[in-house]
Amino acid sequence: MKRCNLSVIATALLGVFSGTALADQATVDRISxxxxxxxxxxxxxxxxxVDCAQLGADWASCNKAVIALTNHxxxxxxxxxxxxxxxxxxxLRVDNPQFKVTHVMGDLHKLEPTDAFTGFPAGxxxxxxxxxxxxxxxVTDVLPRWYVTADGASPKTIASTDTEDLTQFVTPLGEQWKRTAEDNNILMTAEAxxxxxSDVKMLNAPALRGQIVPTPQQVKVQGQDIDLSGGVKPDLTALKANSQQALMQRFxxxxxxxxxxxxxxxQIxxxxxxxxxxxxxxxxxxxxKNEAVIxxxxxxxxxxxxxxLLSLxxxxxxxxxxxxxxxxxxRFAYxxxxxxxxxxxxxxxxxLRLLDQMAAYKLNKFHFHLSDDxxxxxxIPGLPELTDIGSKRCHDPSEKTCLLPQLGSGPDSNNNGSGFFTRADYIEIVKFAAARHIEVIPEIDMPAHARAATIAMEARYDRLxxxxxxxxxxxxxxxxPTDTSNTTGVQYYNRTGYxxxxxxxxxxxxxxxxxxxxxxxREAGQPLTTWHFGxxxxxxIYLGTGYTDQAKPEAGKGIIDQSKQDKPWAKSAACQAMVKAGNVADVDHLSSYFGVEVSKLVNAHGIEAMQAWQDGLKDARDASAFATKxxxxxxxDTLYWGGFDSASVWANKGFRVVISNPDYVYLDFPNEVHPxxxxxxxxxxxxxxRKIFxxxxxNLPQNAETSVDRDGNAFTAKSDKPWPGAYGLSAQLWSEVVRTDQQMEYMIYPxxxxxxxxxxxxxxxxxxYQQGREYKGGETHQVDVKALHNDWVRFASLVGSRELAKLDKAGVQYRLPVPGARIVNGVLDANVSLPGVTLEYSLDTGKTWQRYDDKQRPAVSGEVQVRSVSADGKRFSRVDSVKG
Structure with missing residues (x-):
């Protein structure tokens, strides 16, 4: 009898739980x-x-937005x-008492109902x-793939956000494109x-004849043309077989x-x-006329x-x-x-497409950022959790099977939020690069930006x-495990990010x-000669200069309780013991200390050079403190915040400086000022x-005459320090808001x-570079801007008329420049930053498009849309419009 009653109760409870789960799934499905x-x-x-300072906003800067949910x-x-x-x-604040928002980790937040929640009414x-x-x-400040969960229910992405076309759920910013009242950037409307x-016109064919990209030191162009339509007979035997193959593929x-x-x-x-x-x-x-000899x-x-030769x-x-x-x-070794x-x-x-294009334009270092938070x-053989867990993002709050979703990846692992290169993949990439005289420099970022590794190794610890x-x-x-430090990284990860x-x-x-x-x-045939430490x-971040302690607040900064904030590793028993033993001065010096320690490992592996982002080594005495050659x-450092001067400090300490300035060569930054x-x-x-060119x-101070700061204002630059010269130049693509390969190529090319x-x-x-020479934007005129302009017109014409079509042939999904346009006396004038790119216009809001001819400008009225089109006719730029 008792057994029977227990069975009945268990069955009843199962039904209740099943019914609850079904009800919760129904709720999730509706909200999705x-x-x-x-x-x-x-x-x-x-x-x-809005009192942004009281809300704890960095530099007392905040914005207002509205999330609207419509129940159909x-x-x-x-x-x-x-x-x-x-x-x-x-x-920082939610202004509807029915809801609350909680920060989870990194960029992941959750929106939940409060006790005051009255429901989502029908319609x-x-x-x-x-x-x-x-x-x-x-627009990319807003990320896609919001999703819904409930206890016992499967997560579902909200369908209206499951897109890479962010305009599908983000209202156009309109007038909200200025950072501050002092923002003097120019919004790139069609007219602007x-x-x-307007100062860039297409050069005629004779002016571009014999031009090579990138520009050689010396060229003497002859009057004769060589017709290659009958084909070439390459003799590349002076090169290794893999390089021969790479060049033949380019032909x-x-x-x-x-x-x-x-x-x-x-020949060599x-x-x-x-x-x-x-x-x-x-x-x-x-x-x-007889042959081409290299x-x-x-x-x-x-x-x-x-x-x-191929460039021609x-x-x-x-x-x-x-x-x-x-x-x-x-010019540069790097x-x-x-x-x-x-x-x-x-x-x-x-x-592989990137490496192929790097080779075509004689770039020789591929800095491969293989890990981050x-x-x-x-x-990595022997450490399967690194890829089993650390390479995958999904909705698992325990993070036992994957990392938490981040950066618009949503609850699933079926997108570029997840993925890794196998050993065979990586060896193939290195071989491909070596054939093109490109050195692959792997970066495993540490000691910060390491959360994927730390969480994976915690899973390994639990398993064993x-x-x-x-x-x-x-x-x-x-x-x-003794470290209870309350610390937050620049992208809002806690101590597990270090x-x-x-x-x-x-x-x-x-x-x-x-x-x-x-x-x-070694297996790829390219010995590892440079290790990037990160x-x-x-x-x-909350101990940064834009925040102030509530006990003694400073004006213009975010007010927080800094007494509750710790520096990284401040409460780690292991680190406290190291400080106490005198192995390191304090926890502030741990990053540079670890850099020195890693350099010993790098050197022990016979690797000649170690590389790092400069701030990771800032507390080291000089380059001689490290074990590598x-x-x-x-x-x-951005130039207008002092980078024109601080670069010299690094060079004078014996470091080989690779210029990597965000304000010029971060390719994840926008192409133009447009939302x-x-x-x-x-x-x-x-x-x-044009800016990068x-x-x-x-000569970093020189750039003050030819550029502006973040807010579009002139700045002054001078360094009184000697400058031994740069070791190289590197452009960076960070991928926080670059989710797909198509987006990657849009940002990198051209x-x-x-x-x-x-x-x-x-x-x-x-x-x-001249020590002590001062450049003032808008005031000094030491740079030959006419020569710069003429050089740009030449280069822009080459890219627009020749190089973009080559990217088409390589299958590269580059960014096409958005045209400029104006209507004067009922006639459409249109132009483009890279002359030679074909333009089109539409008089019926994009239903039909016509080719724009600058020599026969069309008469128009009302709103006219403009776009550019690739040489192969398969792709188009973003559309803009102009009104008569």
């Missing part, structure tokens, strides 16, 4: 079909009655639901006003863009028949170069010489090139592109502890990873091809070509 809209209302909220179905009254969403801005819209930190100036482009990609008669011969003759001309990568190219100082030089090939039409003689050598696959993964195919992207193997469990554990530098296990982990990466490089941003630093462009913008509001990387031009070629208008 809500319409969701996000609208920015005021980006200068502090000027309009039956009423939802249940309180058993959570909406999870991604926001790169911290939510009605509910608005949730919020206050965010900072500003929201570009026309004005900006084929550009449509050149390699079974023809015109001889193209590459070190004796032919002497003195200043004997620079690694130097070459000479002679093209005449003579390289070394194999890289011969390879680059062939690429210069027209993208379409007759394959005629100018007879010429060129003598050339690279000519790099950095790609972040940690925040969002990018596929092997996209990486949001993802670990490389298989359950198996009863405590020694093995602790071997690679990266967190100190690998602990005071643990022997951390050294063992680094040694293990270096060894495995080194073995992959080292950046090991700090607590050389130490490279990626210098990433529909994409990217982060903390360093500048835009970096287009105008960059003087080896800006990569301008980066290559400055990395390879020093222009005549670039001045020698």
């Amino acid at each position: 079909h809500f319409g969701l809209n996000y609208a920015v209302k005021d980006n200068q909220a502090a000027l309009h009655g 179905g039956d009423a939802v009254t249940s309180k058993d639901w959570v909406i999870w969403f991604h926001s790169i801005r911290q939510i 009605e819209k509910v608005e949730i006003p919020i206050v965010n930190e900072y500003w929201q100036l570009f 863009r026309f004005e900006k482009n 084929s990609q550009l449509g050149v028949n390699t079974g023809g008669a015109y001889p193209v011969r590459a 003759d070190k004796a032919a170069f002497s003195g200043a001309a004997a620079v690694p990568g130097a070459y000479r190219l002679t093209i005449d 003579t390289g100082l070394d194999e890289a030089g011969a390879f680059y010489g062939v690429q210069s 090939i027209p993208a379409s039409g007759e394959q005629k090139i100018a007879a010429l003689e060129a003598s050339d050598a690279p 000519r790099g592109i950095h790609l972040d696959v940690g925040r969002n993964f990018h596929t092997k195919a996209a990486v 949001e993802g670990w992207r490389i298989e 502890m359950k198996a009863g193997d405590e020694k093995a469990a602790s071997e690679f554990r990266l967190l100190d 690998l602990n530098p005071c643990l022997d296990a951390s050294r063992r982990f680094v040694d293990k990873v270096i060894g495995e990466m080194q073995q992959m490089h 080292g950046d941003e090991a700090k607590n 050389a130490v490279n630093v990626n210098f990433w 529909q462009e994409s990217g982060y913008y903390w360093g500048t509001r835009f970096s287009d091809e 105008s960059f003087a990387p080896d 800006r990569l070509i301008a980066v290559a031009e400055r990395a390879w070629h020093r222009a005549s208008w670039e001045q020698d």
Whole structure:
């Protein structure tokens, strides 16, 4: 009888629980079909009655926005639901008492009902006003894939946010594009863009004849043309087989028949170069009616010489090139592109396309950012959790099977939030790069930006502890269990975002990873010669200069209780013991201390150079403190915040400085000042091809005359320090809001070509660095701006008329420039930043499009839409409009 009663009760309870789960799933399903809209209302909220300082906003800066949820179905009254969403801005206040927002980790937040919640009425819209930190100036500040959960129910993405077209659920920003009242940037309307482009006209064919990209040191163009339409007969036997194959693939990609008669011969003759001309990568190219001969100082030089010949090939039409003689050598030894696959993964195919284009434009360093807080992207034998868990994001609050969703990845692992390269993938990538004379420099970021690794190694620890193997469990554990530090990184991760530098296990982990990466490089035939330590941003953001303590607040800063904030590792027993023993001065010095320790491991593996972001080594005495033969630093201070001067400090301490300035060569920053462009913008509001082309990387003060600061204002630059010169130039693509391969290529190209031009070629208008010389934007006039302008017109015409079509042939989904346009006396005038790009216009809001001809400008009225189109006719720019 008792047994029977228990069975009945159990069955009844199961039914209740099942019914509850079904009800919760029904709620989740309903909410997932809500319409969701996000609208920015005021980006200068502090000027309009919001006390941003009291809310704890950095530099007392905050914005107002509204989340609107529209229920198209039956009423939802249940309180058993959570909406999870991604926001790169911290939510400081919710102005609807029915809802609350809680920060979870990184950019992940959750929106929940309060006790005051009355439900989502059928067929009605509910608005949730919020206050965010900072500003929201570009559409990509809002992230997709909001999703709903309830206990026992499967998570569902809100369908209206499950898109990469953010305009589907984000209201156009309209007038909300200024950061502050002092923001003097120019919004790129069609008219403003026309004005900006108005000094750039397409050069005629004779003016572009014989032009090579990037520009050689010396070229003598002859009068004769060489017709390659009958094909070429390459003799590339001076090069290794893999490089020969890479060049033959480039011939084929550009449509050149390699079974023809015109001889193209590459050779290596070190004796032919002497003195200043004997620079690694130097070459000479002679093209005449009989043959084309490339003579390289070394194999890289011969390879680059062939690429210069290929540069001359027209993208379409007759394959005629100018007879010429060129003598050339690279400007910098380090000519790099950095790609972040940690925040969002990018596929092997996209990486290989990038390497191919780097080779075409003579870039030679691929800085591969393989780990970050949001993802670990490389298989390491013996540490399966790194990829089983650390490479995957999904909705698992326990993080036992994956990392928490971040950066618009939503609850599932079926997007670029997840992914990794197998050993075989990585070896293939390194082989592909080596064939193109590109060095792969892997970066495993530490001690900060390490959360994917720390969480993965916690999972490994738990697995082995359950198996009863405590020694093995602790071997690679990266967190100190005694550490209770309350610390927050710059992207809002807690102490789990920092690998602990005071643990022997951390050294063992680094040694293990270096060894495995080194073995992959050996198998690929490219020895690992540079290891990137990372080292950046090991700090607590709430102890930064934009916050002030509530006990003694300073005006203009966010007011918080700083007594509750700790520096990273401040409460780690292991780190406290190190400080007490005198091994390190204090916890502030731990990042640089760990850099020195890692350099010993790097050196022990026979790797010649260590590289790091400069702030990770800031407390080291100088380069001699490190064990490796050389130490490279990626210098990433913005110029207008003093970078024109602080770069010299690093160079004078013996570091090899790789210029990596955010305000010029961060390719994840927007192309122009327009809310529909994409990217982060903390360093500048835009970096287009023209700005990058105008960059003087080896005389940083000079740039004050040719550029503006983040707010579009002039600045002054001078350094009284000696400048030994830059080691190289590197452009960076960070992937926080670059989720897909298509978005990656939109941001990289064609800006990569301008980066290559400055990395390879020093222009005549670039001045020698002169200690103590002052440049004042708008006041001094030391730069030959006419020479700069003429050089840009030449380069822009080459890119627009020739290079973009080559990217089409390579399958690269580059950004097409948005046209400028105006209507004067009923006639449409249109132009483009890269002359040679085809323009189209529409008089019926995009239903039909017509080719724009500058020589026969059409009569128009009303609103006219304009766009540019790729040479192959398959892709189009963002559409803009102008009214008559």
